[in-house]
Amino acid sequence: MSNKSIFFLIILILAVGGIYFFSKDQINVALKSDVNGKCNIEARVSIVGNEFPAIQTIGKGVKNCVGSVVKTNLTADHQKIHVAGMSSEPAEYTSAIVANTSIIPLLNNDLIRPLDDLVKSYGNKLKTNQLITINGKVMAVAFMANAQHLIYRKDILEKLNLSVPKTYEEMLLAAKKIREAGLSNYPIGGAYKAGWNLAQEFNNMFIGYGGKHFKENTADPNVNSDAGINALNMMKSLSEFMNPDFLTHDSNATTAEFRAGNVIMMNMWGSRVATLTNAEGVNDEIKNGTDISGPLTVGGGKIPASTLFWDGWTIAKNINDKEAEATFKAMIHAIDPLIIKDENVKNEAVWLIDGYTPTNTARGVFSAVEMKTKPYPMLPYIGLMHSAIGAELADFMQNKEDAKKTLSDIEDAFRAAAKEKGFL
Amino acid sequence: MEGFLYKKMIKNFKIDSIFIYLLIFLWLTIASFPFMWTFWGSFKVELDFFSITNWYNAVVGKNTFETYETNFTGTGYIGAWVQEEFWRSFLNSAIVCFFVVITSLTIGTLGAYALSRSNYKYTFWLLIVALIFRAMPPITLVAGYLPAFFEWNIWGILPTTIIVLVAINQPFTLWMLYSFFLKIPKELDESAKVDGCTQFQAFRYVIIPVMWPGVITAGLFSFLLAYNDFAVTSLLLSDENRTMIPKIAAFLGTTYTEGNIMFAVAAVISATIPLFLLVMFFQKKIVSGLVQGAVKG
C-alpha cells in the first residue's frame, strides 16, 4: 500500500468514526420501537450503577423507555465516578443506583434531590418500606435487600449429629468436631480479606456484641470498648478454623473453597446464594448438601452479628425538573412489580418490590430481616471508619498486636481522616 | 565449505555453551510457564482451573470431564465472545491502540527530534521536567480529570481516553525517541539545510526516511501501554466504550456478586493472541530499532 492510500484510509476511518460517534444517540433513539407503550419520557435519562445481574435488569427496563435519550453506565467502579458525574452542571447522570454504603458520598456532597413530590405523582406502586427518608424527606427508592448469613453443609452436620449453629459460639464447637472427625481441616470460611471485607466482618461482630461505632450524636469514635475487644477475640478464634491464607480470601475465594468442599460453614452474602452451587463442576454431594439459614448471634446477644443492606436509586440535584421527572418515571417503570413474573429475574435478588415472595435462596436475607438485624449505619463518616478498621485490623489478626492497641490505632486513624474531612 | 561449518560448530560447542542453553531454557520456562498454564486451563471449568482440591485436576480436567464428558470445553470462550459480547471491547481496544500509537508517535517524534537538535540548556531541563511528570501516579491524575471531564461533557468517550493515554505516555516516548535521534548524525540534516531546506523540510525529507526502526520500537511500547492500561480506561470510559482490560476486570465480579472467572481467563488468552501476532511481526524491528536508537541512553 502506498503512503497516499494509507493516508486516505485513515481519513476515511476518522470520518466514519466521527459521524457514528456524534450521531450515535440519535440513531439509537430512532431505531428503538415502543415495546409496551407504557414508558414515554420527555427528557434525557442517564443512569450510573453497579453491574450485577439485578441492576442489569433495571438497566434494561430503563432502556425500554421511548421518547428521548436513555443511557446507562453500569460498572463496578460506579462509586468512584458517581460523585464527579453528578457534580457537574448539569449532572451527567440523572440517577445513581446506590447501596446504603455508596449513597453516603452523594448525601455528604448534597448531590441528590428529595423525591416526595415525584413519589406522590408517580409512585403509587411503591411500598412505604421502599422509601428511604432522611430528615423526613424521601431521598432514595430501594428495590432490593442483601445481608450476610450462614451457609452450611447440611450433609456434614448431619453426619456428625450436629444441629445447625445459631450462634458463633456454636459454630466454633461444630468446627472443632468437624476437624476432629477429619472431615475438613479448615471448616470455617469467611471473606476476611484485609481491607473492606475484613472491616465488614468486624462491623458485624461488633454490632452483634452490642457495640456502637460512635459516641451518641457525634463523630467521636467508640470502638475501643469491651464490644470491640470481644469482637476481635471472636474473629481470632474463628480464624483458627480458617485456611491460613484467610487474610487474602475475598468472597470469590471463599465461595470457591466452599464449592471445592473445603469449607463447611461460612458467613456469606445472600446475593451469592443463587449461583453458589450452579457453577460448572460442583459435584452432587456439595450441590445437594448445601443449605442456608439466618445470620448468627454472638456473645448471648439478641441482635444478629450481621448488617442489612439495600440497593436503590436516587435522582440528581443538578438537573432540571423535566429530567428528574423523566428519570423517576423510567426508574419506576424499570422496577414495576411485573418484572418479577420472570423466574430468572425473581431469582436475581431479594426484591423489595410489591408482590415478591421470597424464593428458596432468599430465605437467609428474609430471616435476617425478621431477626431485626441492624441496617448498615448510614452515617456521614461511616466510610472513614470502615476504611480505618480495614487498614488497621490485619495486624491483630496476624498476632502482631493485642486487641487494645489495634482498637486505639483504629481510633487514631479514624480521627486523622475525620479531621481532614471536617467531621471533628 | 560444509566441513568448515562443522568444524566451527564443534569449536563453538564448549562447556559454556551448554551453560548458556541451560540458562535460556530455564528462563523461557519461567517466562512462559504461567501463560502456557493459563492457555491450557482456559479450556477447563473453573473448579479445575483453580484446582483448589489438587493442582493435578487442572492438568487432567477431572471436573470438566464430569460436566461435559470431555476434557476440554470452549464454554469460556463462547461465553466471553458471544454472550458477553467481548468483541465490542476488542474493537474499542483496537481503536484506542491505533490512535494512541499514531498520535503519540507523531507528536513524540517532532518533540524528540527538536530536543535532540537543540544545544540550549533548556533542552536538558525540559527532559528532566518530562521525567518528573512521569513520576505522578496515574490514579491521582485520573481522579483529577474526572470533575473537569464531566463538566465539559467529554467523559466516557474514546477520544478523551486516547488523548489522556497519549499525554501520560509522552515522557517515556520522548526519552526513547530522543536517544534514538541522537544516534542519527547531525550532518545529515545540517547539509540539507545548507542546500536551502527549512528545518521542517530537512526533517521531512532527510530524517523521516531513516527513523522508522526507532519509531517502531517506541510505537510498540506505546501500543503495550494503551493495550494493557487499566487505571485510566476503567475510570474514563462508559461501559459501552470499555476496552478489553476493564471488561475482563468486570468478569471477575464484586464482593456481593459472583463473576464468571472462566470468561475472564478465556478473554485474557484471546486478548493476548493479537499481541502474539504483533510481536512476531515486529520482533526483528524492535531489536533493530533499539540497536540504532536507545543505545545512547
Next chain:
Amino acid sequence: MKHKTFFWFILPTFLAMFVFIFLPIISTVLQSIHTPHDKILMTTENCDPFGCKQVTSLDHDAINNLKRNEPLGKFVGLEIYFDRGHLAIKNVNKLWQNNDSVSQFLSSLYDLPFYKALFFTLTFTFTVTPIMLILGFLIALAVNNINQKLRGMVIFFSLLPMIVTPLIGSIILFWMIDSRGIIGTFIQWIFNDPFLSLKASTLLTWIMLIVYGVWHAIPFSFIVFYAGLQTVPKDQIESARIDGASKFQEIIYITLPHLIPLITFVTLIQLMDNFRVFEPIVGFNAEAHATSLSWIIFNDLGGETRQLSSAASSSILTILGVSILLLPILIRTWKDFYIKK
C-alpha cells in the same frame, strides 16, 4: 536549532503534557494544602426498608454557605502532610522519645501506615531494580550467544511476562501459588514442609511480590540490553581477543562500558516504575502484609472515603520520593550533557 523552530516542534507534545500532567499536578498541590470545610452535623430521623431511627446527618445549607465563600476549602498548609496518615511528625517524635533502641523505634514506626508503605516500597524498589538489571543482562548475553535461527523464538517468548496484563497475570499467579496450586505445591515439595503457605506470612509475601516484580520487569531490560549488545564495536572485541583477554574480561572492559548509557536509561525508568508499585499488591490480595505509596493513594480515593486531600498529599510525597531517588542519576546525566556541549 533556532528557538522559534524549536518551539513549533516541541509545542504539541508539551501542550499535551502541560494540560494533562502539569495542570493536574498544580491542582493536586492546591488540594493537598486545603481540606473540606468543617461539617455541621444535626440529628434527624431516617427511615429505610428495615425501620426508622434517629441518626446524625449533615446540615447542607450551613455547609454550602461556607463553600460559597471559600470554594477551595479550608486552607491548612502542610497539616495533612504531617498528620498520622502521612509523615506523622507528632507520633514519630513520641516514638523516638519513648523507645530506647533504634530497632524498637523502627518496629513501632512500622505501625504507622505511611512508613509501613514506605518500607515496602523502598525494599521492593531496591531489590527488584538491581536483580532485574543483572538477570536481564545475563539473559541478553546468553541469547546473544545462541544460534541465530533460535533467537527470534527466544525473544518472542521472553517478552511474555511484560505483555500479560499485570491485573490478570497476578490473579492467575495468585491461584498458582496457593498452597494447593501447582507452584505452591512445588515449593512445599522443595522445602519439604506440607504446611508452607506463601500467602500467610509477611516475609514470604514480600519475597513473592519481589519475585513477581522481577519476573515482570526482566523482558524490558533484556530487550534493551540485547539491542545494545548488537552495537558493541566488533574491532574492539577482536583486538581484545588477540591480546588474549578472557570472555569475562571482554564483558567487564568492553561490553559493560559500552552499555553504560543504556543501563542508566533502564535504571531511571525502573526505579520510577518500581517506586510506584501497585498492581501486584491488589492482584495478590496482599494488603495485609504489604502496602505501597500508590496503594495508599488508591485506598484514599475509594468511593466511600474520598479523602482527596490525603490522596493529593501522598501523590506529592511520591513525586518527591521519585525525585530524590533519581537525583544521583540525573546529576550524572547533567554532567554528561555539559561535557557533550
